Amino acid sequence: MKDRDELLSRRRSLLCNEDANLPREDTKHVVIAQKRHAVLAAFQTSLMLDPSQKRVSYPRSELAHIQTPHRRFVMDLSLRGFDAISLPLPLPLISSEWGVSRLLLGIKDSGVMILLKLLLLERSILVVGLRTEEVTSCATALLELLNPYKWASAFMPLLPREMLDFVSSPVPFIAGTIVENSKRVQDIVRDTSVREAMSNGLSIVNLVTGKLIVTREKGTSEMLRRSFIPM
Amino acid sequence: MFHFFLFQSQRSCTILLKFTDVHGSLSHGVAITIFEELTGSHAQKICRFLDLHRHRRRARVVISRWLNAKLSDFRRAISTRTLSTRLASSSKRTSTASLEKRSNSMNVSIREAMERMISKTGMSSREMSSSHSGSTDFEIDETTFEITEPAPVYSSPISKDARRLGREAYQAMIDVEDDGDICIVEKSYVITGTSLQDQSLIFCGLQNLINMERLVRNTYSICRSLVPSLHIIPHFVLAR
Numbered sequence: 001m002k003d004r005d006e007l008l009s010r011r012r013s014l015l016c017n018e019d020a021n022l023p024r025e026d027t028k029h030v031v032i033a034q035k036r037h038a039v040l041a042a043f044q045t046s047l048m049l050d051p052s053q054k055r056v057s058y059p060r061s062e063l064a065h066i067q068t069p070h071r072r073f074v075m076d077l078s079l080r081g082f083d084a085i086s087l088p089l090p091l092p093l094i095s096s097e098w099g100v101s102r103l104l105l106g107i108k109d110s111g112v113m114i115l116l117k118l119l120l121l122e123r124s125i126l127v128v129g130l131r132t133e134e135v136t137s138c139a140t141a142l143l144e145l146l147n148p149y150k151w152a153s154a155f156m157p158l159l160p161r162e163m164l165d166f167v168s169s170p171v172p173f174i175a176g177t178i179v180e181n182s183k184r185v186q187d188i189v190r191d192t193s194v195r196e197a198m199s200n201g202l203s204i205v206n207l208v209t210g211k212l213i214v215t216r217e218k219g220t221s222e223m224l225r226r227s228f229i230p231m
Numbered sequence: 232m233f234h235f236f237l238f239q240s241q242r243s244c245t246i247l248l249k250f251t252d253v254h255g256s257l258s259h260g261v262a263i264t265i266f267e268e269l270t271g272s273h274a275q276k277i278c279r280f281l282d283l284h285r286h287r288r289r290a291r292v293v294i295s296r297w298l299n300a301k302l303s304d305f306r307r308a309i310s311t312r313t314l315s316t317r318l319a320s321s322s323k324r325t326s327t328a329s330l331e332k333r334s335n336s337m338n339v340s341i342r343e344a345m346e347r348m349i350s351k352t353g354m355s356s357r358e359m360s361s362s363h364s365g366s367t368d369f370e371i372d373e374t375t376f377e378i379t380e381p382a383p384v385y386s387s388p389i390s391k392d393a394r395r396l397g398r399e400a401y402q403a404m405i406d407v408e409d410d411g412d413i414c415i416v417e418k419s420y421v422i423t424g425t426s427l428q429d430q431s432l433i434f435c436g437l438q439n440l441i442n443m444e445r446l447v448r449n450t451y452s453i454c455r456s457l458v459p460s461l462h463i464i465p466h467f468v469l470a471r
Contacts, residue, residue, distance in 0.1 A: 081446030
């Protein structure tokens with residue numbers, strides 16, 4: 001409560017920023033920096049769910065989920081330009097919900113199953129896409145697929161194009177990379193280091209065309225094929 | 232001003248982050264990268280600096296072209312003289328001046344230019360040697376004889392469409408240059424140490440923070456455009 005009062009008083013002081021002694025060009029930056037610090041401080045104190053909100057879960061019945069009013073998390077800082085945050089509870093999960101659904105829509109369920117098997121075999125995966133949010137969320141979703149196991153090796157949600165030679169790493173990894181357009185995907189696939197890595201266990205998830213290019217490593221394809229045979 | 236607001240509404244990149252430490256444990260974070268136009272005195276300084284560099288580069292290009300032209304003229308003159316010396320010794324003399332003129336205009340090697348000239352004029356080698364007699368007043372050893380490399384001859388002429396497009400592109404470049412330069416800044420807002428379940432919440436907050444800062448910047452720019460001497464932001468503009 002005391003923190004909240006302090007925050008409110010600080011906010012009021014920020015809103016009445018009329019310090020005429022500030023230098024001309026720096027005024028804008030100072031005001032922005034002060035407001036930014038105030039907002040970040042508010043994030044630390046207010047932008048979190050309380051225990052009762054954390055306990056909210058989806059009802060078992062879909063009908064009940066539609067009919068009953070949804071609880072929402074609301075935070076309003078009363079700052080101009082800062083819209084009130086209002087999200088339904090339980091909070092939407094970006095990686096495990098949006099990312100997994102994007103993977104399923106992209107490479108279909110059979111592709112996701114193969115990916116999961118490759119991850120369990122600790123083989124490297126390179127996710128290629130056009131947008132950063134798409135690539136990073138899908139790369140993060142791969143970790144979610146492994147639950148309850150944990151990925152114990154390297155994870156790079158966004159690998160810069162200049163560092164593509166990292167694919168030659170002998171350590172298994174999950175990485176994502178961005179391409180400018182769909183034609184550039186072929187440049188990555190035809191890259192010498194990528195082709196070499198593909199013969200050593202690297203698989204590529206192409207989110208642009210929705211294709212999964214499985215590694216050409218000896219033994220892995222055989223293991224994947226055997227895993228489809230029912231016991 | 233329109234351009235400014237147009238640019239402000241351009242896209243931003245959203246990134247989900249996870250960091251792996253040496254122990255293999257993951258920590259989460261979110262990041263939003265935005266691209267904005269830099270305004271104010273800093274932008275003016277940078278633009279002035281870029282303009283100065285552009286002028287210097289143009290000056291360098293002009294000087295280097297002039298120097299290259301002079302050097303190529305000099306080399307051509309030397310090679311023409313050496314060639315004419317050899318021709319004189321083998322009683323196949325021709326006019327150095329006309330040969331040089333031909334080679335310059337047709338942009339081919341001196342030998343080819345001379346062969347063409349001979350075939351076009353229809354002069355016999357004897358006639359040519361008689362017309363050229365006494366024009367060489369220097370002696371150069373034949374071992375120093377050199378022939379310039381044949382220049383590339385573009386057999387396919389440039390089409391009218393290509394010329395038109397090139398003209399339009401060049402005109403567009405000149406028009407854009409009149410508008411001046413802008414500085415684009417790439418800013419990344421990163422929050423680390425978040426939990427996986429609260430990522431959507433943090434994303435919303437971060438996006439709102441970016442929107443708020445944009446609003447402050449836009450408001451300040453508008454106020455400065457209306458009142459150039461303004462150096463504070465009126466509180467009624469920022470208050471809700």
